[in-house]
Amino acid sequence: MFGIYITLLTACFLCFLAYKKKLPKYLHFAGWLVGLVIITELFKYSMNGKKSIINPVEHFYQLIEIWLLLMCYYVYNKENKNETIVKAIPFVLIAVSVLYPFISFYIEGINNECTLSFLINSLLLILLSLLFFYNLYVKNTEINILSFGFFWINAGNLVYLCGTFFQMGLYAYILKTNPALAQELKIINHVLNYFLYATYLVAFLCTAKQTS
Amino acid sequence: MHSETNILIIIIAGTFILTLLGVIIIIFFIRNKTNQQIHKQELLKTRLEIQEQTLQNISEEIHDNIGQVLSLVKLNLNTFPENLGDEVQKKLHDTELLLSKAIEDLRDLSQSMNTDKINSLGIEAALEQQLKQLQKTGKFTTKLHVGGNKFTLPPQKEMVLFRIVQESLNNAVKHSSAKNIEIELMYRPGCGLVLQITDDGNGFNPETNHPSKTGIGLKNIHNRASLIGAVFSLHSSLNNGTTISIELKPNHSFTETS
Numbered sequence: 203m204f205g206i207y208i209t210l211l212t213a214c215f216l217c218f219l220a221y222k223k224k225l226p227k228y229l230h231f232a233g234w235l236v237g238l239v240i241i242t243e244l245f246k247y248s249m250n251g252k253k254s255i256i257n258p259v260e261h262f263y264q265l266i267e268i269w270l271l272l273m274c275y276y277v278y279n280k281e282n283k284n285e286t287i288v289k290a291i292p293f294v295l296i297a298v299s300v301l302y303p304f305i306s307f308y309i310e311g312i313n314n315e316c317t318l319s320f321l322i323n324s325l326l327l328i329l330l331s332l333l334f335f336y337n338l339y340v341k342n343t344e345i346n347i348l349s350f351g352f353f354w355i356n357a358g359n360l361v362y363l364c365g366t367f368f369q370m371g372l373y374a375y376i377l378k379t380n381p382a383l384a385q386e387l388k389i390i391n392h393v394l395n396y397f398l399y400a401t402y403l404v405a406f407l408c409t410a411k412q413t414s
Numbered sequence: 415m416h417s418e419t420n421i422l423i424i425i426i427a428g429t430f431i432l433t434l435l436g437v438i439i440i441i442f443f444i445r446n447k448t449n450q451q452i453h454k455q456e457l458l459k460t461r462l463e464i465q466e467q468t469l470q471n472i473s474e475e476i477h478d479n480i481g482q483v484l485s486l487v488k489l490n491l492n493t494f495p496e497n498l499g500d501e502v503q504k505k506l507h508d509t510e511l512l513l514s515k516a517i518e519d520l521r522d523l524s525q526s527m528n529t530d531k532i533n534s535l536g537i538e539a540a541l542e543q544q545l546k547q548l549q550k551t552g553k554f555t556t557k558l559h560v561g562g563n564k565f566t567l568p569p570q571k572e573m574v575l576f577r578i579v580q581e582s583l584n585n586a587v588k589h590s591s592a593k594n595i596e597i598e599l600m601y602r603p604g605c606g607l608v609l610q611i612t613d614d615g616n617g618f619n620p621e622t623n624h625p626s627k628t629g630i631g632l633k634n635i636h637n638r639a640s641l642i643g644a645v646f647s648l649h650s651s652l653n654n655g656t657t658i659s660i661e662l663k664p665n666h667s668f669t670e671t672s
Contacts, residue, residue: 332439335439335440335443338443338447339443339446339447346451347443347444347448348444357440360436360439360440361433361436361437361440363436364432364433364435364436365429365432365433365436367428367432368424368425368428368429368432369425369429372421372424372425375421376418376421376425379417379418379421380418383418383422387422387425390425390429394433
């Protein structure tokens with residue numbers, strides 16, 4: 203399972219690198235995020251379940267992930283002149299930069315499971331995806347939606363984050379009461395991860411094809 | 415144990431409901447956008463059909479009425495007696511020349527608007543005629559390049575391409591101060607057809623004149639191109655002329671000709 207997952211991530215990242223020049227700037231952030239995911243996943247795998255090392259990495263990863271994705275939405279919305287979102291994102295960036303270390307060190311503990319920042323990430327990104335769909339819905343655009351890369355990124359984010367919201371949100375709690383069940387429920391996360399990075403791959407491919 | 419079952423139910427139900435919600439939002443969005451596009455395409459098609467019909471009516475009106483009346487006026491001019499004096503004779507002669515030019519120009523105009531005429535001529539001959547008309551003004555040098563292995567296009571597509579060229583030439587004549595205008599029609603079997611209209615005029619900044627932002631002429635070209643599933647692109651910069659490209663991808667409606 204892990205091999206297939208890494209292969210999908212690698213294919214996605216290689217596709218991003220191959221077509222980087224043809225992709226709009228906002229998709230570069232999504233591409234680098236895939237690169238970061240590869241490194242994080244390989245590192246976690248090599249640690250062979252050592253929670254004292256994996257958990258701090260996970261806390262750190264959540265902060266970089268939200269930074270990259272917020273930058274992605276910032277550049278996209280700036281290009282499309284969505285002033286309200288453009289004005290709001292820098293404040294959100296500052297807020298998460300202050301809040302996440304505080305959560306990690308003082309509320310959850312850096313060596314414990316990372317739940318709160320995951321939930322905040324999910325809520326922020328679901329909101330941004332829904333705003334993206336709403337703006338595209340109300341604007342009279344002439345784009346072919348299925349060959350629009352950012353649509354696939356948002357579709358992937360929305361389904362993944364909605365799908366993993368409960369499982370990841372309650373993961374730390376279940377892990378304490380029933381570790382076996384917590385591991386079994388991780389299948390939801392794994393399946394949705396395949397979907398998420400498949401949509402990223404489609405996004406890079408169809409954007410590159412459209413601009414070539 | 416009881417609380418564990420409750421949590422499991424919450425997770426599974428929550429995951430299912432939220433995933434379903436996400437999928438429903440996306441499906442609703444795709445369907446809505448697709449319907450919007452179909453509706454827009456139909457509207458555009460109807461608008462162009464009405465436009466085409468109007469042009470056809472005007473063309474027939476010019477040919478059958480105005481053209482006939484002017485020909486009659488020309489005939490009447492020839493019936494004047496020859497002993498009217500040199501000055502009057504010269505004026506009559508000049509009037510006749512002007513009238514002949516007006517009749518010829520009207521005939522050209524009528525032909526360029528007439529859908530049936532363009533369809534019977536075929537795209538290449540129609541383009542050649544269009545460029546000849548420009549050349550006749552003495553202000554432009556024109557060229558038509560046709561390359562590749564020719565294939566036949568459906569008449570509607572040829573008509574749309576021809577109207578795109580007319581609109582582009584109109585733009586070049588009106589706004590560009592160009593001296594040379596070239597049309598390139600490149601047939602690429604398997605890859606489609608590329609039509610390029612190039613002028614060496616003033617050019618402009620496409621960022622500020624993008625078809626989606628300003629310019630009815632460019633917007634018309636963009637709309638017409640999207641109606642036949644062609645890709646419209648524009649290359650221009652200040653003082654470097656303008657190139658309009660229309661790329662028509664191959665599909666079942668292309669037929670190879672020998």
